[in-house]
Amino acid sequence: MKCTPDLLSRIDLDELMKKDEPPLTFPKTLEEFEYTFNEQGQLRHTTTGEAFVFNAREDLHRWNQKRYEALGEIVTQYVYELLEKKCNMTKVILPVDVTEEEPRSFIYLSADAMSNPAKLLVLIQGGGVVRAGQWARRLIINQDLDSGTQIPFITRAKEEGYGVMVLNPNENHLEVERPAKPTPLPSSEASDEPAEKRECKHDRESKKKRDFYEKYRNPQKESETEQIPIRENGSPEEHLLYVWDHFVSNAAARNVFIVAHSYGGLSLVELMCQREAQVKDRVCAVAMTDSVHNIWHQDASKSIQEWLQQHCRNWVSSPEPLDTPVEPMLPDCPRLSAGTERHELTSWRSFNSIFQFFSKALQTGDEYEESSNTVTTRSSHRTKHEHNHDD
Numbered sequence: 001m002k003c004t005p006d007l008l009s010r011i012d013l014d015e016l017m018k019k020d021e022p023p024l025t026f027p028k029t030l031e032e033f034e035y036t037f038n039e040q041g042q043l044r045h046t047t048t049g050e051a052f053v054f055n056a057r058e059d060l061h062r063w064n065q066k067r068y069e070a071l072g073e074i075v076t077q078y079v080y081e082l083l084e085k086k087c088n089m090t091k092v093i094l095p096v097d098v099t100e101e102e103p104r105s106f107i108y109l110s111a112d113a114m115s116n117p118a119k120l121l122v123l124i125q126g127g128g129v130v131r132a133g134q135w136a137r138r139l140i141i142n143q144d145l146d147s148g149t150q151i152p153f154i155t156r157a158k159e160e161g162y163g164v165m166v167l168n169p170n171e172n173h174l175e176v177e178r179p180a181k182p183t184p185l186p187s188s189e190a191s192d193e194p195a196e197k198r199e200c201k202h203d204r205e206s207k208k209k210r211d212f213y214e215k216y217r218n219p220q221k222e223s224e225t226e227q228i229p230i231r232e233n234g235s236p237e238e239h240l241l242y243v244w245d246h247f248v249s250n251a252a253a254r255n256v257f258i259v260a261h262s263y264g265g266l267s268l269v270e271l272m273c274q275r276e277a278q279v280k281d282r283v284c285a286v287a288m289t290d291s292v293h294n295i296w297h298q299d300a301s302k303s304i305q306e307w308l309q310q311h312c313r314n315w316v317s318s319p320e321p322l323d324t325p326v327e328p329m330l331p332d333c334p335r336l337s338a339g340t341e342r343h344e345l346t347s348w349r350s351f352n353s354i355f356q357f358f359s360k361a362l363q364t365g366d367e368y369e370e371s372s373n374t375v376t377t378r379s380s381h382r383t384k385h386e387h388n389h390d391d
Helices: 013-020 061-085 137-142 151-159 195-216 236-246 263-274 276-282 302-311 343-349 351-371 378-387
Strands: 035-037 043-045 090-094 105-109 119-124 162-166 173-177 225-229 255-261 283-289 312-316 335-337
Touching (some): 043 137, 061 137, 061 151, 090 236, 119 151, 119 263, 151 351, 255 351, 276 283, 283 302, 343 351
Parallel strands (some): 119 162, 255 283, 283 312, 312 335
Antiparallel strands (some): 090 105, 105 162, 173 225
16 A cells, blocks of 8 residues: 655654744843842742743743743852852862863852851752752742742851851753764665655654654754763762861861751761761751651661761651651651641741751750860860861
8 A cells, every 4th residue: 555645744843843832042141031039039020020930831831841940040140149249158169179171069158167166057958950059949939039048047157156168969060062963874775765665654754753743842952961070079979078078077166067958968868977977076966857868778877876866857848837746757866847848948947946956956065065074075176186187
């Protein structure tokens, strides 16, 4: 039976679909997007005053998603500006000995992060697209800056005399465009095929195009990319270990405090598995928020589990009121309700409770050191460490 080409088989569907979906090119600034953050830190349209609308174009999910991601990249840069201008944080490039040619990451430090003799606060976000200074991009765009960024934590920490380190655990690689593959030349054998066979093959290719169009309606081919890992910072766990070894362990503070959200909690437990003695010696208290760590899967020792029970609290998503004890799943740190069932909101909702927990932990630690006659304390270790600062 002879295959008869239909109309669609004679149409370049790639071109047709490109006309159906708008170009995947978007504004580069908030102003061009016609959005701004108001005095309450809420993202609003400059003309209508309305909140951000995800579905700007009906039935074009990929285009809407790409638009959202483009806005998210602008928000990331905006938060960096706030860290530098509002919070007076300094960007420090990683690795510390980076060369001109290799990819790089960075963290943010307060002016006294390395020199504050008393307290240091380390902030670690979860996984995904969030970068330094962010808890949740979704909250920044749809709710406000206070709930979605780490800025309230930084501001309060400074008011209470902490030095501050803002980590950047998801900046793990440089993404570069992969060179296009050369288009293969037509085979010389193709012309030797019978005409009927060539027409049937053409029909099959046409059907493939048509099915693609009907299923996705998303024609624009995105450029292929490849990822070049950042040396010693190729994963969130590597990043935390690197920052610990090169910054936290060399900071002057007698007492280190850590806030770790979601995957940040997993990275922290991994750090303890790698640097148990150091973490126990330097860290006064850890506040996790809806952490995804697992002491069994991560092979955390019994001594690590016991330390977490004493020095750590995990504020988890729960319908119970804030600070209500929640049944523990594993024998590690006690779990408390964050007063919300939304994972991304747990850090913000437990904000006050976390700083109260840190204050009590510091007071308890100071009382213990005053009453202890033991020679080896965090204080004595700190003095010894200062003499070996360059080791």
